[in-house]
Amino acid sequence: xxxxxxxxxxxxxxxxxxxxxxxxxxxxxxxxxxxxxxxxxxxxxxxxxxxxxxxxxxxxxxxxxxxxxxxxxxxxxxxxxxxxxxxxxxxxxxxxxxxxxxxxxxxxxxxxxxxxxxxxxxxxxxxxxxxxxxxxxxxxxxxxxxxxxxxxxxxxxxxxxxxxxxxxxxxxxxxxxxxxxxxxxxxxxxxxxxxxxxxxxxxxxxxxxxxxxxxxxxxxxxxxxxxxxxxxxxxxxxxxxxxxxxxxxxxxxxxxxxxxxxxxxxxxxxxxxxxxxxxxxxxxxxxxxxxxxxxxxxxxxxxxxxxxxxxxxxxxxxxxxx
Amino acid sequence: xxxxxxxxxxxxxxxxxxxxxxxxxxxxxxxxxxxxxxxxxxxxxxxxxxxxxxxxxxxxxxxxxxxxxxxxxxxxxxxxxxxxxxxxxxxxxxxxxxxxxxxxxxxxxxxxxxxxxxxxxxxxxxxxxxxxxxxxxxxxxxxxxxxxxxxxxxxxxxxxxxxxxxxxxxxxxxxxxxxxxxxxxxxxxxxxxxxxxxxxxxxxxxxxxxxxxxxxxxxxxxxxxxxxxxxxxxxxxxxxxxxxxxxxxxxxxxxxxxxxxxxxxxxxxxxxx
Numbered sequence: 001x002x003x004x005x006x007x008x009x010x011x012x013x014x015x016x017x018x019x020x021x022x023x024x025x026x027x028x029x030x031x032x033x034x035x036x037x038x039x040x041x042x043x044x045x046x047x048x049x050x051x052x053x054x055x056x057x058x059x060x061x062x063x064x065x066x067x068x069x070x071x072x073x074x075x076x077x078x079x080x081x082x083x084x085x086x087x088x089x090x091x092x093x094x095x096x097x098x099x100x101x102x103x104x105x106x107x108x109x110x111x112x113x114x115x116x117x118x119x120x121x122x123x124x125x126x127x128x129x130x131x132x133x134x135x136x137x138x139x140x141x142x143x144x145x146x147x148x149x150x151x152x153x154x155x156x157x158x159x160x161x162x163x164x165x166x167x168x169x170x171x172x173x174x175x176x177x178x179x180x181x182x183x184x185x186x187x188x189x190x191x192x193x194x195x196x197x198x199x200x201x202x203x204x205x206x207x208x209x210x211x212x213x214x215x216x217x218x219x220x221x222x223x224x225x226x227x228x229x230x231x232x233x234x235x236x237x238x239x240x241x242x243x244x245x246x247x248x249x250x251x252x253x254x255x256x257x258x259x260x261x262x263x264x265x266x267x268x269x270x271x272x273x274x275x276x277x278x279x280x281x282x283x284x285x286x287x288x289x290x291x292x293x294x295x296x297x298x299x300x301x302x303x304x305x306x307x308x309x310x311x312x313x314x315x316x317x318x319x320x321x322x
Numbered sequence: 323x324x325x326x327x328x329x330x331x332x333x334x335x336x337x338x339x340x341x342x343x344x345x346x347x348x349x350x351x352x353x354x355x356x357x358x359x360x361x362x363x364x365x366x367x368x369x370x371x372x373x374x375x376x377x378x379x380x381x382x383x384x385x386x387x388x389x390x391x392x393x394x395x396x397x398x399x400x401x402x403x404x405x406x407x408x409x410x411x412x413x414x415x416x417x418x419x420x421x422x423x424x425x426x427x428x429x430x431x432x433x434x435x436x437x438x439x440x441x442x443x444x445x446x447x448x449x450x451x452x453x454x455x456x457x458x459x460x461x462x463x464x465x466x467x468x469x470x471x472x473x474x475x476x477x478x479x480x481x482x483x484x485x486x487x488x489x490x491x492x493x494x495x496x497x498x499x500x501x502x503x504x505x506x507x508x509x510x511x512x513x514x515x516x517x518x519x520x521x522x523x524x525x526x527x528x529x530x531x532x533x534x535x536x537x538x539x540x541x542x543x544x545x546x547x548x549x550x551x552x553x554x555x556x557x558x559x560x561x562x563x564x565x566x567x568x569x570x571x572x573x574x575x576x577x578x579x580x581x582x583x584x585x586x587x588x589x590x591x592x593x594x595x
Contacts, residue, residue: 048490053419081492088490093483098505107501108491159491 001026002047002167002199007059009042009051009223014272016042016055017223018280021299026166029193029200031214031231033207033246037269039223040203044169047201048086049076064166081112085160089172091152095144101155102140108162127158132188150181157188167199168192174209186213207250211235216305219243222269222280229306239308242281279311287312330581336574344394347387355384356539364557376546376560377553386567389541392453393571396535397522400457404464405515411465412472413503416480417495426469433466438525446534456535460525464518471514475507482506509586516579520572527568543567 002024009017017039024030032040045051046061049071061068063083068076088094095104102124109120121140128136131154144152153173160168170189174182186202190213193200202213210217210231217231219240227240238244245265267284276282282293292311300313352372359379366374373382408430415426442459449455479485479502488498529535530544538545543564550560 050486050489077492077494080490086487086490088483088487090483094487096484096488096502096506099501107488107493107497111497112492156487159487162491 001062001064003060003062004047005060005062007043007046007057007061009039009046010056010058011052011054011272015223015275016272017046020059020225022218022225022228024167024199024201026199027193027197028216029190029202029214031210031217032201032203032220033205033210033217034220035205035269037272038220040220041171042223043220044086044171044201044203047167047169048080048084049073050080050086081108081163081165083165084167084169085163085165086169086171087153087156087160087173090176091149091156091173092144092176094156095152097144100141100143101147101152102142105140105155105159105162108159112163123162124158127161128155130192131155131158131161132184133158148181149177150185153177153181153185154188157185157192161192161196164196165198167201169201169203171203172205173202174204174206182209183212189213207235207247219246222275223272224280224309226281226310227306227308229302229304233304233306239302239306239313240281240310241285241287241312245284245286279309281310327581329577330585333574333577333579333581336570337578340390340571340574341394343387344390347384347391351381351384351387353381353384355380355388355541357381366559373563374557374559377549377557382560382563385541385546386543386563389543389546389564390567390571392536392540392542393523393526396453396457396460396526397519397575400460400522400526401464401515401518403457404461405468405511405518407461408465408468408470409472409504409511412469412474413476413499415469415473416476416503417499423473427473430466430469433462433469438463439528442529442534451534451537453530453536453540456526456529459529459534460522463525464522467518468511468514471510472507475510476503479503479506513579513583513586516575516582520575520579523571523575524568527564 002022004020004022007017007020008015020043022030032043034040042051046057047063049068051057057069059069063079066079068079095101102121105124105127106117106120109115109123110117115123124140125136128139133139133151133154139147139151139155147155168189173189174185177185186209189200189202192198200213202210204210214231216228217234218225218228219234219242220226221242227234227238227243234243235247238247242265248263249265251262265284270283276293278295279285279292279297282288285292289311295311297309297311299307299309302308302313357380359375362371362375362379363377364375365371368374371381371383373386376382376385411426411430415423438459441462442456445455445459476499482502485498485502488502493501526535526542527544527547530542531548533548536542536545546564547561550557550564553560
């Protein structure tokens, strides 16, 4: 169980995360989507207690009833091994080039579970099998450069699962992989989460991958969650203008022909320090009102378990903007 | 053949020959290098004495061979001890960051600012001149050098994703340092150690020349130079031979270190080729 309440992360004046609140129940799979710089990776790191040193965090963060709001690194280290684990974007970079991958996976087993060398090896072998690595015996002895990208990502997943964590945070795990391999990795993550009853936080800018993997989706923009809800509902019937824009900008095949030019959201994501004080999306929003840039939108409940942070939500709900 | 290959080959050749001679001298030298002879003084090159004899009738080749052990051992111990301490400090600085890093690196700056020769003279003044004090002085100058190299290289490794992944798997700063950082900076450290080897051999020769290093009857290239100095007009070869040995050793380790650096950093090599 993860509970995040009004979590903010500041770097001096710049607010990288603002007022994030979310709850994850055991076994839930959450997708975090957003553009680069939307704060989705920052949120992932905050859940791992791995924010950069200069970052100042406020708000509440509770994992399995442990209040980790102001936890020391020692406390986090215990959490990281057994409760939360993470996999990264670049499987090429995330393995020590000088160590056999088997040793890398065995390390947390020996360190945190106190397994003997032969037990750790056996467990690592099981993990390799579970993550679908071919010839696991042989792969244990290999170095990262001898493995393909997909295999390395599987090794990293095995490493993350070593101490049987309740939560797995996957930070764009498929971005560096080709489409076919990416699909197999997302399916593997979904299966593992389901089989193990593990919470999965799937961070991605790929809406299709999120739709395939997650049950709940949180759309992030400018360090805030602008819209959240069951993935099917949010993607088929977006409420926030940003989500609408994001979905609109997807390439789709209509009438058997790819649209020539993709519609886009005007403008760029502003630098962290230049974000408007009110609604972060003001300035790029198609349905903006004069007070949007100055006033923070409240988080409105929009039916069922959905929420949306937009001043115009009531009107959106009425369908006045369609 | 590229320049780096030539550097590496000449350096490796000189170092191997030097090491082989030093090892050989442990079991065999043409004569006992401590054996004096009143009748055999200042002999030129001959079949009996390939490099002649010195002012006390000792066989010069035997002396040079025995002295090579001394040079290599001093360099090895001094660079080893200084390098280990410096590396540990640099890794600590890099792992801790913050004020610990600042404190260690400012101390290293202080170490850099302190002249090694002055330190050696202070040690000699306090404890009397000896080879172990010379080793201590050379080790001392190596500490800040390795602290800087290790900290700089380690700071780069800390930004790598595999360190992040290790941390995500619950590893402590210490185990991250030992498992990930140290192995990945070892290339830089080996290169630095090879270069510092050359510096240490030169430093030992200099200190022994000044009488602050090896004491008689321990053979040393530096002290042979010192003793030959007053005989320069009478027997210049007595100064030339140890001088050539020092040059060969320093050049050998210097070229080897340079060559290794080029090999370990392909970007640099491509720029030069």
